[in-house]
Amino acid sequence: MFRRLLEKWSRGIVLKKNLPAEFGSRPIFVSPEGGGLRYWKPSLDMIDPMLIQTVRQFVKPGDTVWDIGGNLGFFAFPAAVKAGAKGRVIVFEPDLFLTHILRKTADANPDLNVDVLALAASNRQGIAQFNIAERARSTNFLANVSGSTQTGGVRRTILVPTVPLDSLLGQIPPPDFVKIDVEGAENLVFEGMKRVLQEAHPIILCEVFKANWDNISTNLLANGYRIFDAGRLPEMVEAKAPVENLLALSA
Secondary structure, eight states, rough: HHHHHHHHHHHTTTTTOOOOGTTTTEEEEHHHHHOOOOGGOOOOTTTHHHOOOOOOOHHTOEEEEESSOOTTOOOTHHHHHOTTTTTTTEOOOOHHHHHHHHHHHHHHHSSSEEEEOOOESSSSEEEEEEESSOOOGGGGGTTTOOTTTOOSSEEEEEEEEEEEEGGBTTTTTOSSEEHHHHHHHHHHHHOOOIIIIIIOOOOOEEEEGGGGGHHHHHHHHHHTEEEEEEGGHHHOOOSSOOOEEEEEEEE
C-alpha cells in the first residue's frame, strides 16, 4: 500500500541526476513516474548494470544507434557519449511525457547527437492505441499486445503514430546498434524491420517476453545472427533457451 501511494505521489516529478562517471557524469533528467521508484536513489550507478555493460562493450565511436522504447534515456545518453561526435542516437518513444524528459536531457547535452521521435515502432504505418501504465511508464504498451504483469493496470489509453523501421531507411542513417524494449510488441517491431536486419546487420539488444521468444530467436537465426544472454555480460554466453534480454550479433 505504501509503495502504491509513493508511486502516485511521484507522478509528474522530474529530477536532475548525473550519468555514471565513465560517461562524464553528464546531466540526465529522470522521473520516478517514468522509470520506477528506483530513480529516487541518489546515484544512478547501479540503476541498470546490463544496459551500461552493453554500451561499454558494444557501442563504438561513430556508431548510429536506434533506441526503440527509449523511456528516460538511460541507454540512449550513455550510448551517445560512447558514440561521440561522429555518432548519432535516435530514440523512439511514443509517450509524450517521456519524450519531453528525453528532449530536456538532450538540451542539457547539446554536443551529443541525440534525436527523439515521438513514434512507436510496429509492423505498419498508422495509428494505434497505446496504454499508459498505472504504475511506472516504463511498462506502457501497445494495446494490441499483452503487455507486462507489472503495469498495475491501465491509467488511460491514447492514440500514437506507428511506423515500421524499414520505412525509415534512406531517411535516417541505418543503425549499427538497435536496442528494443517494447513491452511485448517485439514481434511487431521485427515484422517491420526485415530490411534493417538484412541490409544493415546491426547488433541487437532486445528484451523478449517469453511468449515471443521462439519467433524472435528463429527470425534472428534465419538472418545469420548468433544469440547471447545479455544478462551474463561481459561473458559471451550463447542463449539456448529463453532469456529476458538477448544480445544478437551478425555472424
